[in-house]
Every structure is written in structure tokens, then in C-alpha cells.
Amino acid sequence: MSAELGQLALCLALALALVQAVTGFVGGAQQDLRLQAMSRGATLGVFVFTALSFVALTYAFIVSDFSVLLVGQHSHTAKPLLYKISGVWANHEGSMLLWVLILTIYSAAIAMTQAGGERLNARALGVQGLVAIAFFLFVLLTSNPFWRVVLPPFEGNGLNPLLQDPGLAFHPPLLYFGYVGLSATFAFAVAALIEARNDALWVRAVRPFALVAWTTLTLGIAAGSWWAYYTLGWGGFWFWDPVENASLMPWLVATALIHSMMATERSGAFKSWTLLLALAAFSFSLIGTFLVRSGVLNSVHSFANDPERGLFILLILGLAVGLPLLLFALRAPGMTPGAPFEPASRETGILANNLLLTVAAATTLFGTLYPLFLDALQGVKISVGPPYFVITFIPLMVILGILMPFGPMVTWRKANLRASVWSLRWAAAAGLVAALVAAALFRPVSVLGLLAAGLGIWLVGGSITDLFRRAGHVKYFRTLSVSAWAVALAHAGLGVVALGVSGATVWRSEAVQVLAPGESMDIAGYTLRFEGSARMPGPNYMADRAQITLLKDENQIATIYPEKRQFIADGTVTTNSSIRTNGISDLYVVLGDPRDNGAWVISAYYSPMAPFIWIGAGIMALGGLCGLAVRVRRARAASAVSPAPTTVPASAEGVVT
Amino acid sequence: MSPKKQRRLAFAVALLLAGACGAALVVFALRDNVLFFYSPTDLVETPAPPGQSIRIGGLVETGSLVREEGLAVRFIVTDGQNSIPVRYSGVLPDLFREGQGVIALGARDGGGTFEASEVLAKHDEKYMPPEVADALKRSGHWEEGAPAPGSL
Structure with missing residues (x-):
């Protein structure tokens, strides 16, 4: 039934x-x-x-x-x-x-x-x-x-x-709350276009929804990347897979959107741009849905190849992009321009943020769709590898990272830039020291790695500076407004992510060896001694389970049991890596292929600061939640002060609902 | 020019500049990072120059997998018509099987062997990478009624 x-x-x-x-x-x-x-x-x-x-x-x-x-x-x-x-x-x-x-x-x-x-x-x-x-x-x-x-x-x-994994059980709902939440900003933007108004009213109405969408999207992406990190068995956390890009692009545009909304609401700048961005953000959600759901991509996510579905979503996408853009074009002549601002102002910072983020989204979109277009038009099969995305994405993010701490420090409309630069001197010094420390601690010495480490600390330092500036003294931190915390946490969170990314990519060390029982190998100051493996039945799989003793300076510190599981129902093999983490670095051990005489290929990866990737994402999401709390509180206060703008609807409502 | 127009112009210029930088980045990044796909037959017909990074794909020939000293493995990738020997040093993916579809990234050496730097055999045993399915169809070795490409 x-x-x-x-x-x-x-x-x-x-x-x-x-x-x-x-x-x-x-x-x-x-x-x-x-x-x-x-x-x-x-x-x-x-x-x-x-x-x-x-x-x-x-x-x-x-x-x-x-x-x-x-x-x-x-x-x-x-x-x-x-x-x-x-x-x-x-x-x-x-x-x-x-x-x-x-x-x-x-x-x-x-x-x-x-x-x-x-x-x-x-x-x-x-x-x-x-x-x-x-x-x-x-x-x-x-x-x-x-x-x-x-x-x-x-x-x-x-x-x-x-897919039978707790990380993956919650990844889709979180991601969808983010994707679909952008429909709310889209709906209000279109409503504003229909009413031919590009003032801040619709922005004020929709900001809480945009914040919910951004926060859940952040968490959803982090959950997906965490799952990939611990299940796919080689310690990677981001693959520039089209399906991942499908979630990253709406995030980039949503991030641009929540910033430009701030400007539109607070100072009246970028009115038409914010409208366009709201339309674009939902289009990116729909493109993501199309990429993942149509079957044009083959991955764990595309469950079936059904051209009909792809066409249907493309049709929805065409209507959802085309009609509002047409409306925008019709309304554009009558639109009032945004409020003016000086070159040195927070608006300029937000403009830079928006340009960098939208360009990053556009280059990612191009790299994701290019192979599809080429295949459809010329039948040439190519793939655009991760280096493309690294080359296009990293420079934009580096510029963004350098500029970010200035944003919250400068005032709206007209700012004293010199004072802001000067007050950030400690953060800049901390960033430099971090880069030097990283150069001394980690090998190889990589420019990108040092840049990421320096920028990470620069962002965290910038947030702390901003909090200090607002509070005046540590003892007044408790009196800081929630919105100050929102900005500081979201920005510092990205810095923490940058630290984690540098550790997990540039300074990751790796050791792969064939080990017979009793043999051992070294990685990053640890010794792994392979004690042997055994076949063990699980509830619905057979597992090869290795026993590995972990030693540091001759002292036994732990025993770990990485597994390889073969599922009986369909023969699928999964790798259950052992990740030993102390919250600051991860030692990641994977059981590879069996060799003769009980020997196994064993891979080990040591990633300093890898956990920071997800800790940082959590901090960013916390920032989003703080921002949401501010909006909700303001909305409550507003409705308490002015009980219903008109008195008639209260009774009319009672009749119908 | 009125200040209103000036501002619009400045905004448009900023947008254009950002777009141009983005386009420049894209062109620069695409130059060296597009990998073409070759089936074993493609490689015979229009061989890629040795040393150029490409992707190849096909089925792992049954009985061809040889594990050598240390981590090195050798196997043969075939599309039923032609085949190419592959050498790889590293851990093979969980779903690597003889008789199953596989994609390898790497370059040909001077002697006609494909030196793989990465071997991909994702997903479950019914999965067939679309390029591989396409290559098999072209060489006429795609069995009708076999699981559709990409079906899970």
C-alpha cells in the first residue's frame, strides 16, 4: 500500500x-x-x-x-x-x-x-x-x-x-539543502524582477535562506570529501572529478552571492549584479543536478544512463536561466543604479571577491564541460586532468586569500586604507613566520606550499586582528556581536582549510613496499612492522585483515588493522584503510595486493595537517550559523517592533489557513 | 561623462578584465593538460608519439597479468583487435581484474610498451568506462546484451 x-x-x-x-x-x-x-x-x-x-x-x-x-x-x-x-x-x-x-x-x-x-x-x-x-x-x-x-x-x-558508510549517509541531504536552498534566492530575485524593483527588500528577505544554503553546502562538500579521503584508499581528498566540481561551482557562486547581498543590503551597491548572481547561483545548482543526474558522466553518482532524464533537466535549466534573463533584460533600463563608493572601501573588496569567485566558477565550469562538448561535437575523447584545475583555481584563490583579511577591516563607502593595512601588520608577520617555519619543518620546499601555509595563518591572524579591533581588548571578546564572529570564523575557517590542503598535498609523504610477515618499513619517523594477515569473515563479506605494529623510536605505540573486503553478493572489493590521527596529522595505512608467501603490498601516507581540512570546513560552517543567528534575531526583533505591516492580512489569513 | 555612467564603465571594465584573466588562465592551463584517449586500435592506426601523456583503455587480457619484482606489474590491454603491453609500478586499484575494463594514464616508451603512471578501474565489476565501451564497439567486440556502459 x-x-x-x-x-x-x-x-x-x-x-x-x-x-x-x-x-x-x-x-x-x-x-x-x-x-x-x-x-x-x-x-x-x-x-x-x-x-x-x-x-x-x-x-x-x-x-x-x-x-x-x-x-x-x-x-x-x-x-x-x-x-x-x-x-x-x-x-x-x-x-x-x-x-x-x-x-x-x-x-x-x-x-x-x-x-x-x-x-x-x-x-x-x-x-x-x-x-x-x-x-x-x-x-x-x-x-x-x-x-x-x-x-x-x-x-x-x-x-x-x-555507499554503505555513515559519511555518505548524510552527504547527499546536506548537499541538497545547499543546492536547493539557492532556489529560494532565485525565487526572490525573480519576484523582485517581476515587481521591477532592484532595491534591498528582496535581499533582506532572502539572506537567511542564502546563509542556510551556503552553510549546508559547505558541510555537504566537506562530508563528501571526507568520505573520499577515507574510503578510496590513497589519502586524496579532492579529485577535481566533474561530480565534485558540480558541487564546488554553486558553492563559489553562493559565496560570492552572500557577500554581494551584504553590500546591497548595507550600502545599496551592486543592486543589479546581486540579482544576476542570484539567478546564476541557482543555474549552477541546476547544472550540478544535470551533470550528476543525467548520466552524461559516469561515476558512482550517475545511477543510470537515461537520455530522457538529461533532456528533461536541460529543459528545466533552459527555462530557469532563459526566462529570468529575459525578464532582467526587460527590466534593466528602468533599474536604479547602485550606490556610489570610493575605490578604497569595503564595496571594492566585495567586488574583488565577486570577480575572483565568479571567474573561478567559470573556469571550473569550462574545464568540466569542455570534454563533454568536444565529445558531442567532434567525437574526440579527451579528459581535462587535475593540473588544469590547479593552474586555473590556485592563482585566483591566492589573490583572494591575500585580499580577504582587508575586507572586514575597511569601512563601507570610504575607508582609510592605510590604517587597515597598518593594523594587519601582526597578521602579516604571523603569515611570514608560518611560511618560514614550514620551510624549516617540511620537505620538499615548495613555493605553493609555503604560500598556502603563510596565507592560512594570514587569514587566521586577520580574523583575530578584526576581533581585537572590534572588541578593543581580549576581556571584551564576550561582548562582541555575533555578526563579528560570523565573519571572523568564516574567514579563519578558510585559512585553516588552506593549511590542511598544503599539508595533505605538498608535504604528504608516501611509502609503498612489498612486506613479508615480520618485515617493516619507515615513513615520517614511524616504523610499520607487518605481523601477518588473516582471512576473516564479516557479516556480508570476506576480509583480508593485516596486523601492523606501529613503532616510534623503537617504542610500540599502536597496532592497526587495515582491511580489504570482498563483498559476497556482488564481488565488490573495498579498502578499509587505517587512519591514525592525532588531530594535527594523519598516518594512513592501506593494504594493497597480495604477493607470494603471505607478503602484501602495503602503502602508507603521512599527511601533516590533513585533519585541518575538515576542521576548517567546520569552522566556516560555524561562521555561517552565526550569520544565520544574527539574521533570525533581527527578523524576530523587527516583527516584534512592528506587528504586521498591515492589519488586514491577520484576519484574512485566519479565514483561509 | 556623468558619475553614474563612469561607475557603470568602471564596473564593466573590471568585469571584462576579470573575464580576460580567466580566459587567459584557461588557455594556458588547457595547453598541457588535455589528455587524449586512445584505444589499442587507435594506437596502431595513429600512434601517439612516445613520451606524450595520453590515456588508453580497453579490457585487461585474461592471463596477461604478471607481477614482477617489487611493485612492478605487467599486463596487456586489448580491444579484441589490437593490444598493447602495459607496465605499471604501484598498487593496482581494488577493482582491477583480468577480463575487465581498465583505463591507464601514462605514455608510450620507445619500445611500444605503455608506461602507466596511474591505473583506474573504478566502481563495481559491471561498470565499463564509457571510452572503453565505445572502443570495444568500434572494434566490433562489444557483446550485445552485455551490461550497458555505466550501469551500476
């Missing part, structure tokens, strides 16, 4: 989304408060029915209802409950259902908060409704998760063992 209920709920959600869109647009155009309230009600209904549909699918996975095709293909009775649930979105159909569910969550949040006032809000709901309709149709017509089979199998196919 649950599958039919899910299907029915999804159809009802589609019908209600139509109501949401029509009443939203008409209610906004005619300033009809009852229609607007009806749109809000419909929006909540869409959310409730989509959630019901998702619950129905989850239930089918939990009870292993193999008469549902999707469950039979992707689940197994022996799977732990967590992976039965995460199995819901570990496949194309289910993950698209999660996509629309999150879209409706954002719509519901827009409706409940009534951000932007009744009129703008209604139109934003209209746009959200249209996006929802497109994706409901996509799910129902091309990716229906509720198909039944006539003869249900006794047992399901199971889930790709690589």
Missing part, C-alpha cells in the same frame, strides 16, 4: 503546487490578500504531501518491500537500518524525491516566515511553485520511485558497499 499512497501524495502535491504558483502570481499581481494567503496554505500542503510521499518510500525501504522495483534494486534485508534509510536517496529516483522534498521545505519556510512582505513573498512562492512543478513532473514522468514489479524477488540487490 505504501507505494500507492506515496504516488498519490506526490500527485496531490503536484496539483497543490499548481495552486501555489497560480495564486502566488495572481495574488501578488492583484495585491489580493486572500489569494496570497491561499498560496501560503497551498505551499504548506505541497510540503505535507511531499513529506508523506517521502515517508511512504522510506517505509517501503525499512520494511524491505521488494515489490517496489526501486527497493528490490537497491536494498537488502540484511542491511543495517541506517543504510536502509540512506538507501532511499542512494539511487536516482529516491534522491530526486529528496530534492523536491527539500525544495518544498524551503517553500514552506518562505511561506511561514512571510519574508519580504505579503506581495514579494507571494510572488516568490509562485516561482518556487513553478520550480516544484517542473521537478514533480520530472520525478513522476521520468524517475518514478514507486513502480511495482509483478513478481517481487525474495531478496534485494543490496546497496553498493562503497
Whole structure:
């Protein structure tokens, strides 16, 4: 029954989304408060029915209802409950259902908060409704998760063992909260275009949503990279894989967007640019969805090759990019220009930030799509390797890193640049010292590595300087505003990431050797003694498990057990590396291929500062949360001061919802 | 020029400059970092110059895997029509099997052996890299009814 209920709920959600869109647009155009309230009600209904549909699918996975095709293909009775649930979105159909569910969550949040006032809000709901309709149709017509089979199998196919992992269970939902959250900024931008206003009202309304999207996107990317780090077995954390780029590009544009929104709201600068950027950010989300979901790329993420799906998403993408751009072109002549600012001002800093980030997104997009275009147009098969992305990305990020600490230090409109430069002297000195220390400590001496280490400390130092400047003294740190912390944490977090990246790439040392039982090898001051290996059965796999004693200065410090697992159901082999971390550096040991006489190829990697990558991402996300807290508090305070801008809607609302 | 126009001009110039820098970076980075794909038959028909980095792909010929001293391994990559011997020093990926699809990055040495610097055999045993599937189809050794490329 649950599958039919899910299907029915999804159809009802589609019908209600139509109501949401029509009443939203008409209610906004005619300033009809009852229609607007009806749109809000419909929006909540869409959310409730989509959630019901998702619950129905989850239930089918939990009870292993193999008469549902999707469950039979992707689940197994022996799977732990967590992976039965995460199995819901570990496949194309289910993950698209999660996509629309999150879209409706954002719509519901827009409706409940009534951000932007009744009129703008209604139109934003209209746009959200249209996006929802497109994706409901996509799910129902091309990716229906509720198909039944006539003869249900006794047992399901199971889930790709690589995906049975706690890190991966939470990576897609986080990433989708980020991707889809950009639909909210898109919806408000389009609503503002329809109303022919490019003032700061829509920006103020949508900033909390943009911050939620940015924070979750940050966490989602970090979770994905962490998973790759510990499961793929060679200590890499970022591969410039098209699927990774698909999440990085929206992040870059979203980062640019939250900065330009700040400028538009605070000083009135970049009004039209912010509108365009909001449209671009969601386009990048859709491009990401297209790349990952259409099957044009072959990777763990593309679950099936179905040209129909790709075309459908391309159609949505074309409409979502084309129509708003057309509207923008129509509205552009009447737009008021942004407020003026001096060359030395925070606006200039934000302009630099925006240019660097959008160019980085564009070059990444080019490198990702170039092989696809060349293949489609000329049938030439090429691949653009990681060096391309390193060469295009790193210079932009270095300039960005050098400029970042100045941003929060300079004032809006007109700033005393000399004073800001001077107050950052300690941070600059700390950065230089860090580079020198790194040059003394680590080999090889690499310019890029020293630059990254220096910049990392420069960013952290810059944030601390900013906090000091605002507080005046350490003892007043407690009195600092949450927004000061938001900026400082987000910027310092990136510095910490830079440190981690330098350690995990430039100064990573590596040792690969064939070891017979009793033999040992050295890496970064540690000695690994291979004691032998044994075959051990797991619940649904056979494992080769090595025992390795870890010694430092002749003292035994630990025993580690890296494994290689072969899954019985489908023969898939996975590597379970042993990562020994002290929070500052990682020793990463992998069991390779078996050789004669019980010998094994054993690889070991030592990455100083590698954990900083994820610690830094966490700090950045914390910054995002602080920023969100500020917005939420301000919104509360504003609604407490002025109880409802007009008094009529309160009663009108009561009638309809 | 009014200050309004001046500002618009400055903004446009900044945008153009940034775009130009981006384009320059792209061209510079693409020059040396595009890897062309060759099937064994492509290599016979239009051999890539020795030393040039390329990607090759095909099936690992059954029975061809030889483990040598230390970490070195040798195997043969075939598309059914032609084949090329590959030498690689390092840990083979988990899903490397004889008879399965594989992609190798590296360059040909003077003697016709492919010196691989990286060997990729991702995903599960049903997976076939799209280039490999395409190469097999072209050489006429793609079995109809075999799992579709990229199916998981």
C-alpha cells in the first residue's frame, strides 16, 4: 500500500503546487490578500504531501518491500537500518524525491516566515511553485520511485558497499539543502524582477535562506570529501572529478552571492549584479543536478544512463536561466543604479571577491564541460586532468586569500586604507613566520606550499586582528556581536582549510613496499612492522585483515588493522584503510595486493595537517550559523517592533489557513 | 561623462578584465593538460608519439597479468583487435581484474610498451568506462546484451 499512497501524495502535491504558483502570481499581481494567503496554505500542503510521499518510500525501504522495483534494486534485508534509510536517496529516483522534498521545505519556510512582505513573498512562492512543478513532473514522468514489479524477488540487490558508510549517509541531504536552498534566492530575485524593483527588500528577505544554503553546502562538500579521503584508499581528498566540481561551482557562486547581498543590503551597491548572481547561483545548482543526474558522466553518482532524464533537466535549466534573463533584460533600463563608493572601501573588496569567485566558477565550469562538448561535437575523447584545475583555481584563490583579511577591516563607502593595512601588520608577520617555519619543518620546499601555509595563518591572524579591533581588548571578546564572529570564523575557517590542503598535498609523504610477515618499513619517523594477515569473515563479506605494529623510536605505540573486503553478493572489493590521527596529522595505512608467501603490498601516507581540512570546513560552517543567528534575531526583533505591516492580512489569513 | 555612467564603465571594465584573466588562465592551463584517449586500435592506426601523456583503455587480457619484482606489474590491454603491453609500478586499484575494463594514464616508451603512471578501474565489476565501451564497439567486440556502459 505504501507505494500507492506515496504516488498519490506526490500527485496531490503536484496539483497543490499548481495552486501555489497560480495564486502566488495572481495574488501578488492583484495585491489580493486572500489569494496570497491561499498560496501560503497551498505551499504548506505541497510540503505535507511531499513529506508523506517521502515517508511512504522510506517505509517501503525499512520494511524491505521488494515489490517496489526501486527497493528490490537497491536494498537488502540484511542491511543495517541506517543504510536502509540512506538507501532511499542512494539511487536516482529516491534522491530526486529528496530534492523536491527539500525544495518544498524551503517553500514552506518562505511561506511561514512571510519574508519580504505579503506581495514579494507571494510572488516568490509562485516561482518556487513553478520550480516544484517542473521537478514533480520530472520525478513522476521520468524517475518514478514507486513502480511495482509483478513478481517481487525474495531478496534485494543490496546497496553498493562503497555507499554503505555513515559519511555518505548524510552527504547527499546536506548537499541538497545547499543546492536547493539557492532556489529560494532565485525565487526572490525573480519576484523582485517581476515587481521591477532592484532595491534591498528582496535581499533582506532572502539572506537567511542564502546563509542556510551556503552553510549546508559547505558541510555537504566537506562530508563528501571526507568520505573520499577515507574510503578510496590513497589519502586524496579532492579529485577535481566533474561530480565534485558540480558541487564546488554553486558553492563559489553562493559565496560570492552572500557577500554581494551584504553590500546591497548595507550600502545599496551592486543592486543589479546581486540579482544576476542570484539567478546564476541557482543555474549552477541546476547544472550540478544535470551533470550528476543525467548520466552524461559516469561515476558512482550517475545511477543510470537515461537520455530522457538529461533532456528533461536541460529543459528545466533552459527555462530557469532563459526566462529570468529575459525578464532582467526587460527590466534593466528602468533599474536604479547602485550606490556610489570610493575605490578604497569595503564595496571594492566585495567586488574583488565577486570577480575572483565568479571567474573561478567559470573556469571550473569550462574545464568540466569542455570534454563533454568536444565529445558531442567532434567525437574526440579527451579528459581535462587535475593540473588544469590547479593552474586555473590556485592563482585566483591566492589573490583572494591575500585580499580577504582587508575586507572586514575597511569601512563601507570610504575607508582609510592605510590604517587597515597598518593594523594587519601582526597578521602579516604571523603569515611570514608560518611560511618560514614550514620551510624549516617540511620537505620538499615548495613555493605553493609555503604560500598556502603563510596565507592560512594570514587569514587566521586577520580574523583575530578584526576581533581585537572590534572588541578593543581580549576581556571584551564576550561582548562582541555575533555578526563579528560570523565573519571572523568564516574567514579563519578558510585559512585553516588552506593549511590542511598544503599539508595533505605538498608535504604528504608516501611509502609503498612489498612486506613479508615480520618485515617493516619507515615513513615520517614511524616504523610499520607487518605481523601477518588473516582471512576473516564479516557479516556480508570476506576480509583480508593485516596486523601492523606501529613503532616510534623503537617504542610500540599502536597496532592497526587495515582491511580489504570482498563483498559476497556482488564481488565488490573495498579498502578499509587505517587512519591514525592525532588531530594535527594523519598516518594512513592501506593494504594493497597480495604477493607470494603471505607478503602484501602495503602503502602508507603521512599527511601533516590533513585533519585541518575538515576542521576548517567546520569552522566556516560555524561562521555561517552565526550569520544565520544574527539574521533570525533581527527578523524576530523587527516583527516584534512592528506587528504586521498591515492589519488586514491577520484576519484574512485566519479565514483561509 | 556623468558619475553614474563612469561607475557603470568602471564596473564593466573590471568585469571584462576579470573575464580576460580567466580566459587567459584557461588557455594556458588547457595547453598541457588535455589528455587524449586512445584505444589499442587507435594506437596502431595513429600512434601517439612516445613520451606524450595520453590515456588508453580497453579490457585487461585474461592471463596477461604478471607481477614482477617489487611493485612492478605487467599486463596487456586489448580491444579484441589490437593490444598493447602495459607496465605499471604501484598498487593496482581494488577493482582491477583480468577480463575487465581498465583505463591507464601514462605514455608510450620507445619500445611500444605503455608506461602507466596511474591505473583506474573504478566502481563495481559491471561498470565499463564509457571510452572503453565505445572502443570495444568500434572494434566490433562489444557483446550485445552485455551490461550497458555505466550501469551500476
